[in-house]
Amino acid sequence: MTTSCEKCPLRKIDFFDDMTKDEVEKTQRFKAGELTVDAGTPILMEGSNAPQVYTALRGMGLRYKLLPDGNRQVINFIFPGDFIGLQAGMMGEMGHSVEATTNMTLCVFDRSDFFEFFKSSSDRAFDITWIAATEEHFLGDSLTNIGQRDAISSVAWALVMLFRRADALNMVHNDEMPLPFKQQDLADALGLSLVHTNKTLARLRSRQLAAWADGKLTVHDLGELAQVAGIELEEMKKRPLI
Amino acid sequence: MTTSCEKCPLRKIDFFDDMTKDEVEKTQRFKAGELTVDAGTPILMEGSNAPQVYTALRGMGLRYKLLPDGNRQVINFIFPGDFIGLQAGMMGEMGHSVEATTNMTLCVFDRSDFFEFFKSSSDRAFDITWIAATEEHFLGDSLTNIGQRDAISSVAWALVMLFRRADALNMVHNDEMPLPFKQQDLADALGLSLVHTNKTLARLRSRQLAAWADGKLTVHDLGELAQVAGIELEEMKKRPLI
């Protein structure tokens, strides 16, 4: 009872590029099945030679790296539509782990078919590369954030990014989006301690800039939050869907 | 008097994938010319819609982002063989700036030919995507470094990365590699202040782990340095050349 690409709910979202009938069909043929996992389930392990790659269809998750000393760096947060396992697909080995934060449904593609799919159309190959380049762009921004901003700006930046992403996916209603992560996850994403992250969130809350509680993030004026983050909001570009 | 791809000195280095005669020819046809720039010259600007993409042929440089407040984040250091401008090629806009640190020679490719080149062979398209995925992998590591390691480990990590990269390019002789950057560049790469970076380098020097002076980095025992960094050394994989 899997979702056919034909009826994929993500494709209806304006944030994603339109696909030709042919592209939809090719993708459908490439799709090996669907994977449904519970919250907390590991999906890909760093260093593993994953036999499959995925597209997040429903639910949220996170990518992270573990250090020998037990520290964890959260690389980023996974939203519906995200392509997962590009590194495994290209290089045969993941540079980070991926796990589900909520229940998730993933479209499954066999890595053995990946190169075939890549070859099948240079437009689709271009899409995959586009995604990789975009990811690189985002990681550069993250690096800049962790490296150069102090805690309050850094947290504000992260919340702006999350909120805009959610907005693009029509997940914002009444200035509120679902944010089913733990403060520890955000702390690990920003390279801050849990305690300091908590206190920083409290400051943003008392300044009426952003309130995150019970798995929901509320932002009334994204512009003000962006100002604290020290960024100006740009138009979000449409992205391809695999 | 440009270097022909046929005689490209980089291709002789074992670190790079072999290329078929056909690939060499295709690349040659794609190559629009050569650019020679002096140390300190900006090559690409963040946000610009660059009409060209490059491969570093000789010399070193760096990628960086500037923040409104004047802070700078160095994204990474550019070595010979690095492909520059992927984001511009794919998305039409750079997410960071690039500038030459030493005199540099760059192979120039017209962006307008880029898609053509991409289409010309799915193997070459795959190479480009591979590079993007590798870059993403590295940025994840950098993020982890800045986010989770303290100053001494962080600096050690960076020096290990630089040294291994140089070694792969046969730039290491007598435990010594050229490192023509300023301490400020490293500081900006690691999100540390110049002063603290300087003192941390002094600590590594006094512990006999790494000595960087006069544009040369000397490391006698990379294993020990890696230990301070908290990483284990892995085999370097060959990479494609564009």
Added chain:
DNA sequence: CGAGGGTTTGATGATAGTCAAAGTGAGTGG
């Protein structure tokens, strides 16, 4: 010889980390 870019060093202070404990709410079992 003076200027300027880069490096080095010392002193001081603030931001963020660590430690510890209490609060909150959901879920479980007696």
Added chain:
DNA sequence: CCACTCACTTTGACTATCATCAAACCCTCG
């Protein structure tokens, strides 16, 4: 239905790492 546990959040007190400020030093260059 009331403890009790467990996971997460919140708060306070203390500490340390790292940033900032300032000045000296070293070289090269004109």
